[in-house]
Amino acid sequence: MDRTSLKPALELNQLALTDSETEEILAFFADMAKDEPALKDKKLDSVEPMIHVVDLVNVLRDDKASQPFTRDDLQKGAPEATDGYWQVPRLLE
Numbered sequence: 001m002d003r004t005s006l007k008p009a010l011e012l013n014q015l016a017l018t019d020s021e022t023e024e025i026l027a028f029f030a031d032m033a034k035d036e037p038a039l040k041d042k043k044l045d046s047v048e049p050m051i052h053v054v055d056l057v058n059v060l061r062d063d064k065a066s067q068p069f070t071r072d073d074l075q076k077g078a079p080e081a082t083d084g085y086w087q088v089p090r091l092l093e
Contacts, residue, residue: 001029 001021010017019023071084080087 001026001033 006022006025008032009015075081075084075086078086
């Protein structure tokens with residue numbers, strides 16, 4: 001990776017780096033690139049692909065329908081109501 005290929009990523013993420021920060025990032029990617037050939041030589045056919053490095057558990061609530069408010073409670077704040085619906089002024093003629 002060089003400065004030219006790093007520029008679109010910086011623009012996309014709206015980042016502005018100093019020259020020393022840019023050099024540090026380029027050095028980091030250069031170190032990673034050195035390890036790539038060693039990883040490509042590994043036999044990984046028996047290794048199951050990972051989605052996350054750590055096992056995650058998604059905690060979800062029970063999906064139960066409920067009616068916490070009645071229509072009358074909600075319409076107490078309405079300036080006007082007609083047949084159970086809020087009455088609002090006409091916007092267009």
